[in-house]
Amino acid sequence: MLSRVANSIYWMSRYLERAENIARFIDVNLHLKLDLNMGDVEQWDPLIKVTGDAEVFKAHYAEANQNNVLEFLTFKPDYPSSIYSCLRSARENAKTIREVISSEMWEQVNHFYFLLQQPGAQEDSINRPHEFYTQIKRAHQMFIGLWEGTMSHGEAWHFMSLGRMLERADETSRILDVKYFILLPTIVYVGSPYENIQWSALLKSTSALEMYRKKYQSITPKSVAEFLIFDPDFPRAVRHCLAQADYSLHRITGTHLGTHLGETERHLGKLRSQLDFSNIEEVSKKGLHQYLDDLQGSLNEIAQTIHQTFFALKGFPAQQSHGSSQ
Amino acid sequence: MDFLHYKISEFFDEFFQGPNMPRAAAKPLFERISALSQKEILIKQRAAEAALFQMGITFAVYGDKQGSEKIFPFDIIPRILSAEEWNKVETGLKQRITAINLFLQDIYGPQKILRDKIIPEDLILSGKSYRKECLGLKPPHDIWSHITGTDLVRDDQGQFFVLEDNLRCPSGVSYVLENREVLINTWPRLFEALPIRPVDDYANHLLELLDYISPGQGETSQSAILTPGVYNSAYFEHSFLAREMGIPLVQGQDLVVQDETVYMRTTKGFEKIDVLYRRVDDDFLDPKFFRPDSMLGVPGLMGAYQAGKIALANAPGTGIADDKAVYAYIPKMIRYYLDQDEILSNVPTYLCWEEKQKNYVLDHLDELVVKSVNESGGYGMLMGAQASPKERKAFAEKIKAKPRDFIAQPTLKLSRTPVIFENGIEGRHVDLRPYILYGKDIFVLPGGLTRVALKKGSLVVNSSQGGGSKDTWVLAC
Incomplete structure (x- = not known):
C-alpha cells in the first residue's frame, strides 16, 4: 500500500476517534451539571485548561461559560482541535483515499461532517446538548460498524485500527487525568456523595459505567483508574487499546505477536508488557498524574516511529547507500 | 406534470417532434412524467440531488470559509437517443479516432501527411502541444490516443457535428456513471420497461485497455492512475476510476524512477508500475523533460517511457490532434489515411x-x-x-x-431538451460528450455525458460557466 495512502488512512481514523472523544469530554461535564450545583464558569473552565489552549480561547471569548466553551470545542473552524476541525481534517484525508475505503464509509464520513453544518446545529448543541453530542458519538460508532462490515480486513483496515486504538488509549488517559487534576482539587467533594457522582460521570463518558459495575460493583477512585488503565477486555481501557493496536501492527508487518523486527513493534511491545505486568498499586506509588504523563510520552514515541517506519517518503535504497555510513 | 406550456421554437428538440408530441424513443418517459404531479416530479428531482450530495459528488463553493459545498447541477429528465441515431454516432466516432491515431503515428514518425502537403507543415510544428521529444517513439501497439471524449452538437435539423476532440485528459465519465446510478432509482419502472444500454462496464473496458498496453509481456501488469492531487477539479473522477478498477491512485510524490523503471513508495518498500493512466498534462509529467518547475510530475518518467519500461495513457504528444486549428483538418485526415468520407462532419x-x-x-x-x-x-x-x-x-x-x-x-443552433425548473419544464441547449477507448478494439460507451446550459438562452454548457448534466439513454432497439 502507498505510504501516502497509509498515512492518510491512519490520520483519518485518528481524527474521527478524536472528534468522538471531544464529544465524550463535553458529555462528562453535561452529566455533572445535572447532578452538581456548580457555577457555570467553575464547571467549564477546567475543560479549556486541559486542552492546553486556554490562551487561544481567551483571544476569542471573555468568559468560559457553557455556551462559549461548547462553541469553541465543537464548532470553531480556526481552532484545530475543535470537533469541526477534526472532522474537516478527517474528511480531507478521506478524500485522498476514497478509492481505498468503501463507499459506505466515505458517505458516513460525509454525513458525519455535515452533521455540524446543518442549519440549527449550533442551537441544538445549546438547547439539546445531550441529544446533540450523542448524535456525534453515534455517527462515529456507525462509521466503525461500516469499517468492520464493509471493508476487507487487510493492510488498510489495520492501519485504521492502529490509528484509532492509539488515539483512544491517549484520550482515555487524558480523560482520567482531567478528573484527577482538575476536578479533584475542588476538595469539598472528596469523600462526599458528590465524589461518587463525579466518578460515575467519568465512567459514563467513556461508556464504561455498566461494564465497570459488572466487575467492581462499588465505585472507588482506585478501581475506576484500574479499570480504565488495566482492564484487558473493556474497549476503551488503555491496555485493551494497546493490545488491539499491537495486533494490527503485527498484521501489517507480518511478524508474529510477541516478536519484533522494527522499532515500532519494539516500542509498542515494551509498553504493552509494562501494562501487562504492572498494577494499580505501582501507579499509586508513582502518582496517577505522573504515570499518565509517562504513558502519553510513550504513546507519542510510538506514533513517531510509525511515521518513520511506514509514512516518511524515502529515497530509493540504491541512491541512499552511497552516502550512508553503515 | 404536463408539457402544454413547453415551447419548441426554431431549434431541434431532442424530446419532441411537435407541440406535445414526443419522439418515439421519448414516448414512455413522456407518459410517465405526464402521469405524475408537479410536486411528485420535484420530489424526485430533490431526491436525486440529495443522493448525489450524499455520494459526495460535490465541489467547494469558491471563497466560502465555512466550507459549504454544492453538487454539479443535475436534471432527472434524461436525454434519449434511438438505436439508429446512436449507430451513426458510434461508427462516426470509431472512424474519426482511427484516423486521428494514424495521424499521430505519422507525425511522430515518417510525417507523410506533411510531405504530401495535406496539412501544412508549419501548422503542426508551430502547435504548442506538438512534442518534438516524441518523434520516433513507438508506444505499445502503436496506440497514442487511448481515451478520448469527443464533444458533439446537433444543428437545427438534428444532424450531429463534431465540435471538439478532447485527447489529453478528457473528464466527465464519472458523472455518466454516477448519474446513471441515481437515475435508476429515479425511474425504476422505465429501466425495467425500456432496452436502455448499460454504461457501468466502462471501468472494465478501461482496465482491459490498460492491461493491453502494458509493456511487461506475459507477466501480470500493475496499473495506476496518476493524479495531480486532491485540489484538482477532476480529483473526484480520478479517485472514482481508481476505486472502480481497484488500482492505486498515485501522485507524483508517490513515484520514483530507478534504472528507467517506475516504482511506487509503499509501506513495504518499492513496487514496480507498468502502466500509468495519467491525468496530468504533458507539460507537468516530468520536470527533467518538460516544465522544470512542475511539482506534480515524476523526474525520470519520460526516460522510462522512452526506454519502453512504462506505458502512458494517453501517450505524450496526443494533444496536437485536438489543437483546434488541426481539428479543421480531420476530415482531410480521414480521406488521406482511410480513403473514406467522414461520417460525422466538423462544424464549419x-x-x-x-x-x-x-x-x-x-x-x-x-x-x-x-x-x-x-x-x-x-x-x-x-x-x-x-x-x-x-x-x-x-x-x-x-x-x-x-x-x-x-x-x-x-454561432451554433444547439439542440434543446426539456429541463425541470421550480415553475415548470423549459427547453435548454445541450451537447453530448461520448467516451471512446482505443485498446485491443475501439469501444464507445453508449451515450456519454449530456451537458446542459441551464441559463435561459445560453449556449455554453461547460460546468465552469453554469452548465449542468443529464443522464443519456441509448436504446438498444
Whole structure:
C-alpha cells in the first residue's frame, strides 16, 4: 500500500476517534451539571485548561461559560482541535483515499461532517446538548460498524485500527487525568456523595459505567483508574487499546505477536508488557498524574516511529547507500 | 406534470417532434412524467440531488470559509437517443479516432501527411502541444490516443457535428456513471420497461485497455492512475476510476524512477508500475523533460517511457490532434489515411492562421464564436453575438497578434431538451460528450455525458460557466 495512502488512512481514523472523544469530554461535564450545583464558569473552565489552549480561547471569548466553551470545542473552524476541525481534517484525508475505503464509509464520513453544518446545529448543541453530542458519538460508532462490515480486513483496515486504538488509549488517559487534576482539587467533594457522582460521570463518558459495575460493583477512585488503565477486555481501557493496536501492527508487518523486527513493534511491545505486568498499586506509588504523563510520552514515541517506519517518503535504497555510513 | 406550456421554437428538440408530441424513443418517459404531479416530479428531482450530495459528488463553493459545498447541477429528465441515431454516432466516432491515431503515428514518425502537403507543415510544428521529444517513439501497439471524449452538437435539423476532440485528459465519465446510478432509482419502472444500454462496464473496458498496453509481456501488469492531487477539479473522477478498477491512485510524490523503471513508495518498500493512466498534462509529467518547475510530475518518467519500461495513457504528444486549428483538418485526415468520407462532419471552421479567413473573421466578429486553439472548458472564448463592442475590439487585437492561436466558428443552433425548473419544464441547449477507448478494439460507451446550459438562452454548457448534466439513454432497439 502507498505510504501516502497509509498515512492518510491512519490520520483519518485518528481524527474521527478524536472528534468522538471531544464529544465524550463535553458529555462528562453535561452529566455533572445535572447532578452538581456548580457555577457555570467553575464547571467549564477546567475543560479549556486541559486542552492546553486556554490562551487561544481567551483571544476569542471573555468568559468560559457553557455556551462559549461548547462553541469553541465543537464548532470553531480556526481552532484545530475543535470537533469541526477534526472532522474537516478527517474528511480531507478521506478524500485522498476514497478509492481505498468503501463507499459506505466515505458517505458516513460525509454525513458525519455535515452533521455540524446543518442549519440549527449550533442551537441544538445549546438547547439539546445531550441529544446533540450523542448524535456525534453515534455517527462515529456507525462509521466503525461500516469499517468492520464493509471493508476487507487487510493492510488498510489495520492501519485504521492502529490509528484509532492509539488515539483512544491517549484520550482515555487524558480523560482520567482531567478528573484527577482538575476536578479533584475542588476538595469539598472528596469523600462526599458528590465524589461518587463525579466518578460515575467519568465512567459514563467513556461508556464504561455498566461494564465497570459488572466487575467492581462499588465505585472507588482506585478501581475506576484500574479499570480504565488495566482492564484487558473493556474497549476503551488503555491496555485493551494497546493490545488491539499491537495486533494490527503485527498484521501489517507480518511478524508474529510477541516478536519484533522494527522499532515500532519494539516500542509498542515494551509498553504493552509494562501494562501487562504492572498494577494499580505501582501507579499509586508513582502518582496517577505522573504515570499518565509517562504513558502519553510513550504513546507519542510510538506514533513517531510509525511515521518513520511506514509514512516518511524515502529515497530509493540504491541512491541512499552511497552516502550512508553503515 | 404536463408539457402544454413547453415551447419548441426554431431549434431541434431532442424530446419532441411537435407541440406535445414526443419522439418515439421519448414516448414512455413522456407518459410517465405526464402521469405524475408537479410536486411528485420535484420530489424526485430533490431526491436525486440529495443522493448525489450524499455520494459526495460535490465541489467547494469558491471563497466560502465555512466550507459549504454544492453538487454539479443535475436534471432527472434524461436525454434519449434511438438505436439508429446512436449507430451513426458510434461508427462516426470509431472512424474519426482511427484516423486521428494514424495521424499521430505519422507525425511522430515518417510525417507523410506533411510531405504530401495535406496539412501544412508549419501548422503542426508551430502547435504548442506538438512534442518534438516524441518523434520516433513507438508506444505499445502503436496506440497514442487511448481515451478520448469527443464533444458533439446537433444543428437545427438534428444532424450531429463534431465540435471538439478532447485527447489529453478528457473528464466527465464519472458523472455518466454516477448519474446513471441515481437515475435508476429515479425511474425504476422505465429501466425495467425500456432496452436502455448499460454504461457501468466502462471501468472494465478501461482496465482491459490498460492491461493491453502494458509493456511487461506475459507477466501480470500493475496499473495506476496518476493524479495531480486532491485540489484538482477532476480529483473526484480520478479517485472514482481508481476505486472502480481497484488500482492505486498515485501522485507524483508517490513515484520514483530507478534504472528507467517506475516504482511506487509503499509501506513495504518499492513496487514496480507498468502502466500509468495519467491525468496530468504533458507539460507537468516530468520536470527533467518538460516544465522544470512542475511539482506534480515524476523526474525520470519520460526516460522510462522512452526506454519502453512504462506505458502512458494517453501517450505524450496526443494533444496536437485536438489543437483546434488541426481539428479543421480531420476530415482531410480521414480521406488521406482511410480513403473514406467522414461520417460525422466538423462544424464549419475559419482558421485565422490563413490570411483570407482571418480577415473574414475580423469582419464578422459579431456573429462568430472565436476560440483559442489550446484552451478548453469554455475558457479563452469570445461569443461574438453576445459580446460588447469593447470586448470584440480587444479580441480582434489578440487575433491580429497571434493568428495561429485562434479559430472561429458560426454561432451554433444547439439542440434543446426539456429541463425541470421550480415553475415548470423549459427547453435548454445541450451537447453530448461520448467516451471512446482505443485498446485491443475501439469501444464507445453508449451515450456519454449530456451537458446542459441551464441559463435561459445560453449556449455554453461547460460546468465552469453554469452548465449542468443529464443522464443519456441509448436504446438498444
